[in-house]
Amino acid sequence: MGIQQQPFRKRLMCETTTWLLFIFVFMISTIRGQIRYSVPEEMKEGSLIGNVAQDLGLDLRRLRSGRARIVSGETSQYTELKADKGILVVKERIDREELCGDVMPCSLSFEIILENPIELHRVTVEILDINDHAPTFKSNVIKLEISESATVGSHFDLEKKAIDDDVGTNGLQGYSLSQSDIFILNPYRIGSSRNVEMVLKKALDREKQDRVSLVLSALDGGNPQLSGTIEIIVTVLDANDNAPVCSQVEYKTNVKEDSSKGTILTTVTASDADEGLHGQVRYSISNAPKGALELFNIDEKSGMFTLVGELDYEKFRHFEIDVQASDEGGNADVCKVLIEVLDTNDNPPAINIMSASSTVAEDVKPGTVLTMMNVQDPDSNENGKVRCFLDDYDHFKIISTSNNFFTLITDSDLDRETKSAYNITVTCSDEGLPSLSKSVTLTLLISDVNDNAPVFERSSYEAYIVENNTPGLSIFTVKATDADWNQNARVSYILEDSSVNGVPVSSYVSVSADSGVIHAVRSFDYEQIKDFHFRVKAQDGGSPPLSSNVTVKIMIRDQNDNPPQVLYPVQTGGSLVAEMVPRSADVGYLVTKVVAVDVDSGQNAWLSYKLQKATDRALFEVGLQNGEIRTIRQVTDKDAVKQRLTVIVEDNGQPSRSATVVVNVAVADSFPEVLSEFTELTHDKEYNDNLTFYLVLALAVVSFLFITCLVVIISVKIYRWRQSRILYHSNLPVIPYYPPRYSDTLGTGTLPHVYNYEVCRTTDSRKSDCKFGRAGSQNVLIMDPSSTGTMQRIQSEKSILDEPDSPLEVSLSNTFCFCYFLCIHLFKCLFYQDSTFKCLMTMTSTMDNMSSAGERMTVQHLKRGRTGLTFSLIL
Structure with missing residues (x-):
């Protein structure tokens, strides 16, 4: 026995110590925090109630280190604190009705304690009601005894009302009676929480029916709706022939709308001539307007009419309530209580x-x-x-x-x-x-009213497009906004009529009316057009519409779409051009210069020259930038007379484009040596039977040229004294003028200087009056500083003629000499020589000597840095 009592004592002492410690802690500590949760009843075990750590602002490590636990509360068995997660969960199923009954609100309160340091936090968990109970009656049957003398309209109170453990809308809301032609429920008491009244609809007759059975149903307001039923058994008794009589038909009273609850309004009295139980009168409200039953009450025995709710003058200013005075036999009398509510200033406008x-x-x-x-x-x-x-x-x-x-x-x-x-x-x-x-x-x-015109984002637009574009390509977008709204702010874009170089601008670009996207109608060529401008109008959708316009400038960007073109040496299918290099030429001897241009611009027009093929690559080289062909070693007697060089000219575009030129070089000291080498190619040609015809035709052309040159020289001599020295005595800057297809673009082309190749003479030209002058037929552009941007083109003939031995004069003299020489030899070949072919070969050899001498003189001029055009005779 003592062994069994010892553990019990230890456990009792431990529990006592724990409670003493708790009381001590409670006395010296204050509640640090208080939280409140709301959960519905009947939740499953383990369901989350709330995050205690988050709501109290505590760290999980603090909960674990402080050994957080629930220490008080008789209902702590329903909840459990998981300190490792900091959450509060349902430990056991919670039944609100079992826990609180009809108390509202229903809540669980307990404390959570933490140690080191000690903290105490109060937690309140409110249990919300769910519709888990149907209305029930205390018994299965209601028994009534009603006298057969009961008048139609008599009221019968069903004392056994239904009970619903749920509260609020889930609780009892009303009743319904099974269909009957004798009784109905009092419509003013159907939704009441008090006893239900049944009204006699038809007079009873015990002899015909001494018992009436009905079913009363009680309904709650839940979803889904639940109900309960009870059987009503009415036993018909003999008549009680005296009914209670009210002392007044109407009771009038006034009450302020701010009167407090419990205020006595009036007292209703009634008397019954019967004695005993049939003479005892009970008072009840039998008929009242909506909401009156919550405001007024009458004492069943004394008939005292009191205020039990709060009045509102603006809702109900007058109440007319029927009060029933009834005896035990079921007889009753009804009187009226008239209540006037007096106003107070309790409503805003x-x-x-x-x-x-x-x-x-x-x-x-x-x-x-x-x-x-x-x-x-x-x-x-x-x-x-x-x-x-x-x-x-x-x-x-x-x-x-x-x-x-x-x-x-x-x-x-x-x-x-x-x-x-x-x-x-x-x-x-x-x-x-x-x-x-x-x-x-x-x-x-x-x-909105259309009072704002569209406004472009910029005052003007500039856009770039690469040439050779695809028609229909989107170039860019113009954007205009309208401060108006809806249709008045719907902007449409229109291309205004204008022309570019005499062509309608619509053939160049188009504008999307909705988006303002500008598309290219055609493919552009930078070499034909570099830029153009036009105007776009933005018009809104108002009535009348408002608009504004903006200037758009399109600039074409160059593309490397043109290969270089070789200007010199001229490549013709039926001609044979050869540059002569003497065998005594030193290293670096200038043989000739390849001149090429590219109509593109920028780096697309930067040209480089390379030697692609050569009969002897160790003898010649080509300047990468200037295209000059020079010897790279001493010429020897072993070198072949005929040298063929292929030069490739490439631009700097991406991808690069190129052109090739073939340069024939003769390594010889005399013209006959060269002729014997190069005439082998002509011996294999078929002799033309119509040679005489062509020679006569050539004679006629040369004669015409001779006469023309003679007339021009005489005219120049006559009017020479009238010409002013414009070119050489002018301080205006001179800008070279190139042929239309080889114009310099933006100062980045390949012709930064004017090349004027000087005269080339034959070996015996100093003994003759016949001269081959340098070509001076180029045009120049003179910039007039007095007029901004004005370019004047002056034909070189007007200025060159002013100087002695001007290029034009020398050229005309040379032309005259050449025509004279050609005419004499043609006549000789046609009429005085036995062999026409041999005569022509002799004439060709002579002119080749003249050409070779001219070329050598040209090379000498080039070596001195002069510029000019070599006159070569090609047959």
Whole structure:
């Protein structure tokens, strides 16, 4: 026995110590925090109630280190604290009805304690009701005994009402009676929480039916709705022939709407001539308007009528309530209680919007009516007089048109682009003490009027497009915005009519009307057009429409679409051109120069020269930048007379384009040596039977040229004294003028200088009056500084003729000599020589000597840095 008592004592001492410690902690500690949760009943075990750590602002490590636990509360068995997660969960199923009954609200309260340092936190868990109980009756049957003399309309109280453990809307809401032609439920008591009344619909007759069986159903307000039933058994008794009689038909009383609960209003009295139980009178409210049963009550025995709710003058100003005085036999009398409610200033004004414009155009005139309001205060006298005013007086004002009618009007001009909507607050207050007020906010939208033209994002646009583009390519987009709204702000883009170089601009570009995207209609060529401009109009969709325009400039970017073109040496299919190099030529001897141009611009026109093929690559080289062909070693007797060089000219574009030129070089000291080498190619040609015809034709052409040159020389001599020295005595800058297809673009082309190749003479030219002058037929551009951007083209003939031995004069003299020489030899070959072919070969050899001498002189000029054009005779 002692062994069994020892553990019990130890456990008792331990528990006592724990509670003492708790009481001590509770006394010296304060509640650090308090949280409240709401959960529905009948939740499963382990369901989450709340995150205690988060709601109390505690760290999980603090909960674990402080050994957080629930230490108090008789209902702690329903909850469990998981300190490792910091959450509170359901430990055991919670039944609100079992726990709290009909107490509202139903809650569990307990404390959570932490140690080191000690903290105490209070937790309250409110249990919410669910519709888990159906209405039930205490018994299965209600037995009534009613006298057969009961009058139709008599009321019978069913004392055994239903019970629903749920509360609120889930609780008992009303009753229904099975269909019967004798009894019905009192419609004024169906929804009441008190006993249900049954009204006699038809007079009873015990001899015909001494028992009536009905079913009464009780209904709750849950979803789904639950119900309970009970059987009503009515036993018909013999008649009680005297009914109670009220002392007054009507009872009148006045009460202020702010009267407190429990105020006695009146006392209803009635008497019954019967004795005993049949003479005892009971009072009850038999008929009352909606809401009256919650406001008034009558004592069943004394008939004292009291106030049990809060009155509201504005809802119910007058009550007419039927009070029934009944005896035990079921006889009853009904009287009326008339209650007048007196007003107090407890209601603010009520604002009724009779007519309101939610949208108004921005161009309305001041004084335009926007809203009409009727303001009513349900209070009476001074408590019901109201006045209204606006919180914002910027653009609107409110005026009183008649009693309790107010009008909101515009007070100044409106602008939708400045403000598109207004929230107008109207405040109305009464004149009661204390004054009460109410406000209403009206939202007014300002509709748009087309009063703003579209505005482009930029004052002008510039765009670039690479040449050789695909037609239909999108170049860029113009964008215009309109401060208006909707249709008035819908911008359409239109290409204005104009021309570019005499061609309509619509054949160059097009504009998308909706998006403003500009498309290229054609493929552009930088070499033909470098830039152009046009105007785009932006027009809105208003009526009438407003518009604005902007200038757009399109600049074409160059593309490497043109290969280099060789100007010199000229490559002809039926000609044979050879450059002569003497065998005594030193290293670096200038053989000739390849001149090429590229009509592209920029780096696409930067040319480089390379030697692609050569008969002897160790003898010649080509300058990478200048195209000069020079010897790279001493010429020897072993070198072949005929040298063939292939030079490739490449530009710097991506991808690069190129052209090739074939240069024939003769390594010899005399013209006959070269002729013997190169004439082998001509011996294999077929002899032309019509040679005589062509020679006669050539003679006629040369004769014409001879006469023409003679006339020009005489004319120049006559008018030479009238010419002014424009070119050599002018301080104007000279800019070279290139052929139309080889113009320099933006100063980046390949012809930065003018090349004027000087005269080449034959070996015996110093003994003859016949000269081959240098070509001077180029044109120059002179920039006039007195006029901005003005370029003047002056034919070189007007200036060169002013100088002695001018290029034109020498050229004409050379032409004259050449024509003279050609005519003499042609006549000799046609009429005096036995062999025409041999004669022509001799004439060719002579002219080749003249050409070779001219070429050597040209090379010498090139080595001295001069520029010019070598006159070569090609046959």
